[in-house]
Amino acid sequence: MRIGIIKETKVPEDNRVALSPQEIVDLQQKFPDVEFVVQKSDIRVYSDEEYALKGIRLVDHVDDCDVLFGIKEADIESLIPNKHYFFFGHIAKMQPYNKPLLKRMMELNITFSDYEYLVDEKGYRLCAFGWWAGVVGVYNTLRAYGLRMRTFELPKPDKQFTLIRMQSEVKVVELPALKIIVTGNGRVSHGAQHFLDEVGIKQVSPREFLEQEFEFPVYTVAKLPDTVCRIDDESIFDREEFHSHPELYKSNFLRFAKVTDIFIPCHYWGPEDPIYLGKENLRNPEVKIKIIGDVTCDIMGSVQSTLRPSTHKDPFYDYNPCTEMEEIAFSSESNVTVMAVDTLPNALALDTSDYFGKALVKHVINDMLRGNTDESDVINRATILKNGKLTERFAYLRDYAYSE
């Protein structure tokens, strides 16, 4: 078997890779009959030379590979018939912009497994970057705070940035008595909490956050049901009902917004779910929040100052609550500064590639190289196309794939 690592082609560029040079060396020792090749790339976090130095073959074309691993969607023009591809496809939620990709993979008899659906039997994701998004989300947001207040300047992450570096940069900064709120309690929120803990910001309970003043920076985590309540009876919260009938619930976030300096949304949001910070809230003079690090990056979702995603190159913009329009970052004290980068983990491409590669080897590649691809429940659950045909689990994509 020959396995290829394909080059990333999406814009803005993604520097992450599915397998680091060391990961490939370790796999080759374990499976000497398998060959790994790496398609040349000048944007990858590990350079071509780093792979070559470990004896890994660099190639221009990956036509002679059986299985191909990428990170983001493969370039349609580069797709090779009859191969097995792995990447984040963004097609299973019927995203309109990726319909041509699905169609082309069907035409070319491709087998396609989507990382997003590599889950255990309980549906828990096995290869996800969310935790890292929380980490970078906090760093970027604190960076925005320093720039806006002109009190400190954290460096913009470059391609070689690491989590350790981010932490050490923030640790030397003296933060005032800020109140920071993180919402949600999933992977992203846990990454955010980890970073805040590591840089010495004290966690307090939502109640303490609401009722007390502190002489040092603090953060709280507002989970369900802290942030929502029922429309008709504010004392009742039924989690199952909330998820099946979100229209019966409203936001209870305003009480937090009145005492918060920095808001880092990390909760899942669906179009029917309560809006935490609507346009009127953002105009409300009682709302104290002036910096929002919107990790969820739902455009005009639960935080309505998020007008568009931003990029690592240009991560911040201002939202003018009166005009409801975007303005240049840090241009007015009455504006809200927004950080809404939608590819946050890419700022730690070294750490995240290593983390992702280890998970991939453990849950996918070991089984595959032992010849168990067809029997692997993890791979089967993530396989959207088998030889160009939709699998049973993803059969619902048929109309989407064939519609004009």
Ligand SMILES: NC(=O)c1ccc[n+]([C@@H]2O[C@H](COP(=O)([O-])OP(=O)(O)OC[C@H]3O[C@@H](n4cnc5c(N)ncnc54)[C@H](O)[C@@H]3O)[C@@H](O)[C@H]2O)c1
């Ligand atoms: N900006 C980025 O680069 C980036 C990267 C990864 C994930 N994300 C986004 O971050 C968000 C969270 O991802 P995750 O991996 O932590 O998800 P997760 O499923 O691990 O956690 C989601 C959390 O939100 C809570 N929740 C669910 N429905 C809710 C609702 N209607 N209202 C309030 N809370 C609700 C859950 O209880 C849980 O605590 C997602 O929207 C995801 O797309 C962004």
